[in-house]
Amino acid sequence: MASALKRMAAALNRHRWLLMRRTLQILIVLAFIVDIPELGRIAHGNLSSSLWFWNVPLTDPFVLLQSLLAGAPLAKTALIGAAIVAGFYAFFGGRIYCSWVCPINMLTDAALWLRQKLNIKGNLTLSRELRSVLLVMALVLSVITGTLAWEIINPITLLQRELMWTSSAGLTFLAALFLFDFLVSRRGWCGHLCPVGAFYKYLGHYGRLRVTALKSDACAGCSDCIKVCPEPHVLAPVVAQKALAVTDSDCTRCGACLDKCSSGALSMKLDFGGKSAFRGIPIVKS
Amino acid sequence: MTKPSAQKESLAVKYGIEQPARRKAFKRVFRHLGVAVLGTAVAQAAIFSRPARAAKILRPPGALPEKAFDSTCIRCGLCVKDCPYDILKLASWTDPAPLGTPFFVARQDPCRMCTDIPCVKACPTGALDPLLTDIRKADMGVAVLVDHENCLNYKGLTCSVCVRVCPIRGEAISLKPIQNERGLLQIPTVNPDKCTGCGTCEKHCVLSEATIRVLPRELGLGVSGANAAGRGVW
Ligand code: SF4
Ligand code: SF4
Ligand code: SF4
Ligand code: SF4
Numbered sequence: 001m002a003s004a005l006k007r008m009a010a011a012l013n014r015h016r017w018l019l020m021r022r023t024l025q026i027l028i029v030l031a032f033i034v035d036i037p038e039l040g041r042i043a044h045g046n047l048s049s050s051l052w053f054w055n056v057p058l059t060d061p062f063v064l065l066q067s068l069l070a071g072a073p074l075a076k077t078a079l080i081g082a083a084i085v086a087g088f089y090a091f092f093g094g095r096i097y098c099s100w101v102c103p104i105n106m107l108t109d110a111a112l113w114l115r116q117k118l119n120i121k122g123n124l125t126l127s128r129e130l131r132s133v134l135l136v137m138a139l140v141l142s143v144i145t146g147t148l149a150w151e152i153i154n155p156i157t158l159l160q161r162e163l164m165w166t167s168s169a170g171l172t173f174l175a176a177l178f179l180f181d182f183l184v185s186r187r188g189w190c191g192h193l194c195p196v197g198a199f200y201k202y203l204g205h206y207g208r209l210r211v212t213a214l215k216s217d218a219c220a221g222c223s224d225c226i227k228v229c230p231e232p233h234v235l236a237p238v239v240a241q242k243a244l245a246v247t248d249s250d251c252t253r254c255g256a257c258l259d260k261c262s263s264g265a266l267s268m269k270l271d272f273g274g275k276s277a278f279r280g281i282p283i284v285k286s
Numbered sequence: 287m288t289k290p291s292a293q294k295e296s297l298a299v300k301y302g303i304e305q306p307a308r309r310k311a312f313k314r315v316f317r318h319l320g321v322a323v324l325g326t327a328v329a330q331a332a333i334f335s336r337p338a339r340a341a342k343i344l345r346p347p348g349a350l351p352e353k354a355f356d357s358t359c360i361r362c363g364l365c366v367k368d369c370p371y372d373i374l375k376l377a378s379w380t381d382p383a384p385l386g387t388p389f390f391v392a393r394q395d396p397c398r399m400c401t402d403i404p405c406v407k408a409c410p411t412g413a414l415d416p417l418l419t420d421i422r423k424a425d426m427g428v429a430v431l432v433d434h435e436n437c438l439n440y441k442g443l444t445c446s447v448c449v450r451v452c453p454i455r456g457e458a459i460s461l462k463p464i465q466n467e468r469g470l471l472q473i474p475t476v477n478p479d480k481c482t483g484c485g486t487c488e489k490h491c492v493l494s495e496a497t498i499r500v501l502p503r504e505l506g507l508g509v510s511g512a513n514a515a516g517r518g519v520w
Binding site for chain 2: 044045046048049050051057059060063064067070071072073075077078081127129130132133134136137140141142144145146147148149151152153157158161162164165167169170173
C-alpha cells in the first residue's frame with residue numbers, strides 16, 4: 001500500500017511539469033466555455049481577445065498586429081490588452097504561450113504520443129525556419145489583402161469556436177493537422193510551421209525564464225533531456241558546455257527536460273545574467 | 287593573423303571542399319525568400335478569390351463598412367457573448383462570411399435594438415463603432431419589400447405584420463395607400479433613412495419565405511442621378 005502510494009508519488013513527480021501545464025491549458029479552455037454557478041464565466045471572447053474576471057482585457061499581439069497592418073485604426077482596449085500580453089511574454093519568454101496556453105499544443109502533443117506509441121518512423125523533414133517564413137507571409141499578406149491573413153486558417157481560435165458552437169466544418173482541418181503531425185511529420189506543426197509560435201519566439205527573444213544548468217555536476221550524462229525536448233537544438237549549447245542556460249527563444253518552457261532528468265542538474269530559473277561557476281553538463285556518448 | 291578555424295575554412299574553400307559560411311547563409315536566406323514570395327503570391331490569389339459576404343449576412347449594429355470591418359474586427363466574439371438575445375455568431379468555414387467574423391441572419395433571429403447596445407460596448411477594437419450611442423442611428427442594412435407579387439397586402443388583404451412588429455413603426459415602416467384595379471391597397475413602405483435594418487419585419491413575415499428582407503444598403507437601395515449606360519460609346 002505504502003509502496004504503491006510512493007510509486008504513484010514518484011510517477012506524479014516525474015510528470016510534474018507536464019501535469020502543471022496540462023492543468024493550466026485545460027483550465028484556460030474551460031474558462032471560456034464553462035459557467036461557474038453564481039459567478040458565471042471567468043473569461044469571455046477567445047484567445048484573439050478576451051475579457052478575464054470581468055475586467056482585465058487581454059489581446060493577442062499577433063492578431064492585433066495583423067489587424068493594424070491590414071489598416072485598422074488604433075483602439076484603446078485592444079492596445080491595452082495587447083500590451084499586457086506582450087509585456088508578459090517579452091519578460092518571461094514568448095513561447096511559454098505554446099506550452100502553457102495554446103490549446104493546439106494538446107492536439108499536437110497527442111499526435112506525437114500516438115506516433116511514438118505506434119512507433120511510426122516515416123518522417124517528412126521540414127526546416128524549422130518555415131514558421132518564420134509563414135510569419136512574414138502572414139504579415140505581408142495582411143498588408144496586401146486588408147484582411148487578417150493568418151486568421152483565415154488559424155487553428156487556435158478555430159478550435160475554440162468549434163468547442164463553443166460545436167460546429168464541425170473546422171474539425172476537418174483540425175483532424176488534418178493531427179494526422180499531419182501523427183503520420184507525416186514529427187512535431188510538424190508546432191516545431192516547424194506555426195507562425196504564431198514564431199511570433200512569440202521573436203517577441204520573447206530576451207525572455208528571462210530559462211532552463212538553467214546550475215547543478216551541472218549532478219548530471220549523469222544520459223542526454224535524455226535532448227530526446228524529449230520539442231526543440232532539441234535549444235539544449236545543444238548547454239550540453240556542449242558552451243552555455244549555462246537555454247537562451248534560444250525557441251524553448252517553449254514546457255519542462256519536459258526537467259521532468260525527464262532525475263539528477264536535478266537542470267532547473268527553471270529567472271535568469272538575470274548573474275555569474276556562477278559553470279562546468280556544463282557532461283554528456284557521455286555511448 | 288587568422289584564427290585556426292578561419293584558416294581551416296579558407297583552405298577547405300580553396301580546394302572546393304566546402305562553401306564559405308557566408309555563401310551558405312545567403313543561399314539559405316534566398317531559398318526562404320523564394321518560398322515566401324511564391325507562397326505570398328499563391329495565398330494572395332486565394333484570399334482575393336474568396337467568395338464575397340452573402341447578402342443575408344448582417345453585421346451587428348455600428349459595424350464599420352465591410353472592408354474596414356474585415357481589417358478591424360479581430361474575431362474575438364466578445365460582441366457575440368454580450369448580446370443578451372444571443373443572435374450573433376462567429377462565422378465558421380461553412381458560413382458565407384470571412385471566417386470568425388460576427389453576423390446574424392434576420393430571418394432566424396433579428397437584432398432587438400437594445401437601447402444600451404451591449405455588443406458595441408463589448409467590442410475592444412472599434413470594429414463596432416463606439417460613436418454609435420443611439421441604436422436608432424444603427425445601419426445594419428435596409429428593409430426592402432422584394433416580392434410584391436406575394437405580399438398579402440398587395441393582394442388586398444390587411445396582414446401588415448411587418449409594420450406592426452417594427453420597433454420604430456410609423457417611422458421606419460408605415461402603410462401607404464395605393465389605389466389600383468384591385469381597390470385600395472395598404473402598402474408597407476420603408477423609409478430608408480429611419481430603418482436600421484434590424485430585421486424584425488423579415489423575421490415575422492407570415493409567408494414561408496419572407497417577402498420583405500433586409501439587404502445591405504448598397505444592394506437594397508438605388509441612388510438618384512443619371513446612369514451613363516447607353517449614353518456614351520463606352
Ligand atoms: S507553435 Fe503554434 S500551435 Fe503550436 S503551441 Fe505554439 S502557438 Fe500553438
Ligand atoms: S443591439 Fe442588442 S440584440 Fe442587437 S446585436 Fe446588439 S446586443 Fe444583440
Ligand atoms: S467584439 Fe468587435 S472585434 Fe470582437 S468579434 Fe465583435 S466586432 Fe469583432
Ligand atoms: S428592418 Fe424592418 S423592423 Fe427593423 S427597423 Fe427596418 S423596417 Fe423596422
